[in-house]
Amino acid sequence: MKTYDVAIIGAGVVGTSIARELARYRLDIALLEKEEDLAFGVSKSNSGIIHPGTQNPPDSLKGKLCVQGNFLIRKISKELGVDFKEVGELIVAFNEGDARELLRLKKEAGLLGVTGLRIVDREWLRKNEPNLNSEAVCSLYAPTAGIISPYRFVYDLAENAVKNGVEVFTKTKVTNINRLDGYFEIGASSGVFKSRYLVNAAGLFADEISAMLGVNNFKIKPRKGEEFILDKKKTDLARHLIFPLPSRISKGVLIIKTADGNPMIGPTAEDVEDKEDFSTSDIGLNRVLTSARRLIPSINDRDIIAYFAGLRPVAGSDFIIRHEEKSPGFVNVAGIQSPGLTASPAIALLVAGILKDNGLALKKKLIFHGHRNKTIHLFAAPASKTRRLIKKDHAYGDIVCRCEMVSAKEIRDAVKRGARTMDGVKFRTRAQAGRCHGSFCTTRIMKILAEETRMPLTEITKRGKGSEIVKGSSR
Amino acid sequence: MIKRDLVIVGGGPAGMAAAVSAYENGVKDILLLERDQYLGGILNQCVHTGFGINYFKEILTGPEYADRFIEKVKNIPEIEVSLKSIVVGLARDKAVTFLKPGRLEAIKAKAIIMATGCREKTREMVHIQGTRPAGIFSAGLAQKFINIEGLLPGKEILVVGSGDIGLIMARRFTLEGAKVQAIVEIQKETRGLLRNMVQCAEDFGIPVYFNHKISRIYGKDRVEKVSVLRVDDNFNEIPGSLFEIKCDTVLMSVGLIPENELIEMAGIRIEENKTSVPGIFMCGNCFKIYDLVDRVTEDSFLAGKLAAEYLK
Ligand SMILES: Cc1cc2nc3c(=O)[nH]c(=O)nc-3n(C[C@H](O)[C@H](O)[C@H](O)COP(=O)(O)OP(=O)(O)OC[C@H]3O[C@@H](n4cnc5c(N)ncnc54)[C@H](O)[C@@H]3O)c2cc1C
Numbered sequence: 001m002k003t004y005d006v007a008i009i010g011a012g013v014v015g016t017s018i019a020r021e022l023a024r025y026r027l028d029i030a031l032l033e034k035e036e037d038l039a040f041g042v043s044k045s046n047s048g049i050i051h052p053g054t055q056n057p058p059d060s061l062k063g064k065l066c067v068q069g070n071f072l073i074r075k076i077s078k079e080l081g082v083d084f085k086e087v088g089e090l091i092v093a094f095n096e097g098d099a100r101e102l103l104r105l106k107k108e109a110g111l112l113g114v115t116g117l118r119i120v121d122r123e124w125l126r127k128n129e130p131n132l133n134s135e136a137v138c139s140l141y142a143p144t145a146g147i148i149s150p151y152r153f154v155y156d157l158a159e160n161a162v163k164n165g166v167e168v169f170t171k172t173k174v175t176n177i178n179r180l181d182g183y184f185e186i187g188a189s190s191g192v193f194k195s196r197y198l199v200n201a202a203g204l205f206a207d208e209i210s211a212m213l214g215v216n217n218f219k220i221k222p223r224k225g226e227e228f229i230l231d232k233k234k235t236d237l238a239r240h241l242i243f244p245l246p247s248r249i250s251k252g253v254l255i256i257k258t259a260d261g262n263p264m265i266g267p268t269a270e271d272v273e274d275k276e277d278f279s280t281s282d283i284g285l286n287r288v289l290t291s292a293r294r295l296i297p298s299i300n301d302r303d304i305i306a307y308f309a310g311l312r313p314v315a316g317s318d319f320i321i322r323h324e325e326k327s328p329g330f331v332n333v334a335g336i337q338s339p340g341l342t343a344s345p346a347i348a349l350l351v352a353g354i355l356k357d358n359g360l361a362l363k364k365k366l367i368f369h370g371h372r373n374k375t376i377h378l379f380a381a382p383a384s385k386t387r388r389l390i391k392k393d394h395a396y397g398d399i400v401c402r403c404e405m406v407s408a409k410e411i412r413d414a415v416k417r418g419a420r421t422m423d424g425v426k427f428r429t430r431a432q433a434g435r436c437h438g439s440f441c442t443t444r445i446m447k448i449l450a451e452e453t454r455m456p457l458t459e460i461t462k463r464g465k466g467s468e469i470v471k472g473s474s475r
Numbered sequence: 476m477i478k479r480d481l482v483i484v485g486g487g488p489a490g491m492a493a494a495v496s497a498y499e500n501g502v503k504d505i506l507l508l509e510r511d512q513y514l515g516g517i518l519n520q521c522v523h524t525g526f527g528i529n530y531f532k533e534i535l536t537g538p539e540y541a542d543r544f545i546e547k548v549k550n551i552p553e554i555e556v557s558l559k560s561i562v563v564g565l566a567r568d569k570a571v572t573f574l575k576p577g578r579l580e581a582i583k584a585k586a587i588i589m590a591t592g593c594r595e596k597t598r599e600m601v602h603i604q605g606t607r608p609a610g611i612f613s614a615g616l617a618q619k620f621i622n623i624e625g626l627l628p629g630k631e632i633l634v635v636g637s638g639d640i641g642l643i644m645a646r647r648f649t650l651e652g653a654k655v656q657a658i659v660e661i662q663k664e665t666r667g668l669l670r671n672m673v674q675c676a677e678d679f680g681i682p683v684y685f686n687h688k689i690s691r692i693y694g695k696d697r698v699e700k701v702s703v704l705r706v707d708d709n710f711n712e713i714p715g716s717l718f719e720i721k722c723d724t725v726l727m728s729v730g731l732i733p734e735n736e737l738i739e740m741a742g743i744r745i746e747e748n749k750t751s752v753p754g755i756f757m758c759g760n761c762f763k764i765y766d767l768v769d770r771v772t773e774d775s776f777l778a779g780k781l782a783a784e785y786l787k
């Protein structure tokens with residue numbers, strides 16, 4: 001059996017970022033993921049914001065890594081061909097007390113190294129954010145805030161990691177780990193793996209993985225966030241990310257611009273017990289609507305086309321990123337709550353450093369293929385480009401998902417790049433993510449999946465075994 | 476840019492009738508754009524009978540009704556049909572942009588008739604609490620699965636809403652050997668046709684709960700059950716009335732909404748069969764939700780005539 005230099009558990013944004021970073025070096029790396037596809041954990045259900053670093057205590061690890069990540073992600077997204085848009089954020093004050101609070105936030109963020117911050121007045125807001133509640137007196141403007149597609153970021157990181165030699169194993173749930181002489185023996189649902197170093201990036205389940213090695217020094221508590229997506233026709237609802245003043249446990253309900261063009265409102269913040277409770281509620285909806293309307297009063301609940309809940313993996317108030325002396329070679333990357341998406345590139349660098357400090361030799365490969373060709377999305381292409389694409393390949397003109405304008409070619413490519421489930425296609429292409437929710441395109445997508453993977457239609461699932469779309473043939 | 480007299484968007488019964496009527500009223504250059512690979516629109520999946528009673532004075536199936544118009548359209552050389560052609564842009568100056576395999580085209584029309592039909596409301600639009608597993612379908616999608624793809628989407632069905640499509644699908648599922656556990660309707664009576672209520676639900680002994688609503692969907696990977704509540708006539712929940720129904724499929728039949736995003740995004744307002752832009756007309760289900768296709772046909776003849784008059 002092959003012994004990997006490093007095994008990473010969990011293919012969310014953190015695990016894949018670490019994998020791609022380590023792929024620069026002459027190492028054998030395995031990335032183990034329990035789900036059918038990557039990015040099916042916390043990394044698919046979040047706000048997609050690349051935070052500037054405001055709203056973090058100045059001495060926190062997450063604050064430092066957030067500011068660093070915001071900087072690093074610009075280069076990485078260029079290399080990987082993922083769209084990163086620097087849209088800027090506004091934290092809104094409604095009275096004098098709020099305004100003083102903004103000054104405190106500005107000072108703290110300044111200490112963390114956030115650049116370009118300034119307070120903007122009513123006049124500026126009226127001109128630059130016309131739908132904002134006119135009662136707003138001023139805002140803290142952080143121009144470096146941006147947006148990215150959180151799942152496409154993971155897929156592209158992983159694809160690039162694989163290109164540089166990383167081996168990815170899906171449907172591989174780690175169930176037990178033994179530390180033997182100089183290596184870890186990792187028992188998983190798809191077989192046994194051996195590695196010299198082990199990185200735990202298992203998100204909500206990081207405490208359970210750590211406990212398998214007898215390291216019981218933290219507990220993950222899920223904190224639910226419900227989010228509500230609006231129709232793309234409201235894409236101009238806001239020009240910036242809009243925040244209220246943060247509370248002690250969360251940044252509050254936001255008006256979010258997304259990389260897909262749909263505005264989103266949310267998230268809530270509610271501590272729950274069940275790590276698999278992704279349900280949404282009327283209470284959550286009402287809470288989000290009330291808070292969001294305080295920022296933009298014209299929001300209409302009839303424009304909501306989708307909703308979801310994500311669970312933040314909370315372990316105390318900060319990230320836990322450390323080598324565990326009790327189990328040499330084992331690195332925990334846990335409690336990666338918000339801003340974990342933003343911080344992920346910085347977390348990867350930090351983890352590489354920790355591994356090195358603990359004896360892993362980091363020798364650069366002669367060639368690292370850092371560049372990845374940008375995935376084509378018609379919905380993001382200007383007409384001239386669309387025209388050229390269709391000429392080159394007719395299948396770009398064969399629209400399957402009409403609400404989001406996704407062609408047969410894009411769907412076929414997504415399957416070729418690894419999508420095996422309907423959700424996998426959705427996250428990669430946006431097909432089924434629009435206003436009709438797949439009512440019109442589900443059958444067509446299933447057929448493409450079946451053709452490309454040679455699966456029978458009856459075995460096609462929404463997101464893995466047990467979630468088959470149909471129950472058999474009709475008479 | 477290519478110039479055309481009349482461009483019709485949508486080749487369902489509405490678009491076809493509008494084309495025929497425009498021709499009969501004197502328009503000689505008509506382009507009919509349909510995004511699907513065949514004409515007929517939603518009728519193609521409605522294999523049940525009940526179409527044409529008013530217009531043809533005969534009882535036809537959906538495809539039969541559509542075929543009569545497809546024949547008419549084919550026999551008029553002045554109507555050019557372009558299939559697999561999806562309109563993606565509409566501008567107030569009557570420029571129409573569409574994609575088809577092999578090209579993206581922009582056309583300047585003198586007049587436009589929008590006949591883009593409607594779509595079904597989703598679970599998301601009516602906001603039902605709970606999880607989002609596999610097994611939640613619009614009734615129309617379930618109909619497509621069974622009638623066109625030969626696939627059975629579920630075995631224990633719960634229908635939300637008692638609209639015609641839901642009722643027809645309840646019968647269809649029963650005939651396919653699935654068990655329809657219940658039809659749950661928040662109103663105190665059906666919104667569908669009475670004949671469907673009798674022929675599709677009562678005759679098959681399917682329980683119908685009026686004044687009830689689904690309060691939550693359960694299930695991690697696949698739907699497992701729903702909880703149901705009684706409501707009063709103002710839709711207020713009646714405390715203590717909660718109960719659960721086991722099912723693997725939730726079928727949404729809670730109404731249709733006009734497919735008007737192209738018009739809305741162009742900032743165009745809708746008026747009776749017309750719009751705020753002179754020369755842009757509307758007909759069929761994208762203008763108003765019609766229960767009967769015969770009314771759609773009538774409505775669309777009018778739109779075709781209006782467009783012809785405008786072009787004179
Ligand atoms: C509502 C919400 C909004 C957020 N908004 C933002 C934002 O705007 N900006 C931002 O920067 N951050 C945001 N975050 C935080 C961000 O989403 C997370 O910090 C980040 O996604 C964590 O990534 P991860 O890779 O650690 O976790 P995950 O994506 O959960 O990855 C862990 C992976 O490990 C796998 N796994 C678990 N157990 C096992 C096992 N036994 N064997 C094998 N595999 C296993 C899981 O299946 C999963 O794929 C938000 C979070 C939430 C919930």
Ligand SMILES: Cc1cc2nc3c(=O)[nH]c(=O)nc-3n(C[C@H](O)[C@H](O)[C@H](O)COP(=O)(O)OP(=O)(O)OC[C@H]3O[C@@H](n4cnc5c(N)ncnc54)[C@H](O)[C@@H]3O)c2cc1C
Nearest residue numbers: 485487488489510516517525561562591592759760767768
């Ligand atoms: C499931 C179901 C059951 C029904 N049962 C009955 C019944 O029993 N009896 C009865 O009389 N009536 C019934 N009806 C009603 C009747 O079928 C409809 O009223 C009628 O089909 C509406 O016609 P339409 O042309 O407006 O819309 P559609 O039939 O929906 O046609 C619209 C067409 O426009 C095309 N289109 C849309 N957007 C674009 C674009 N951007 N570019 C290009 N093309 C586009 C679509 O592909 C479609 O072909 C039923 C309807 C449904 C949905």
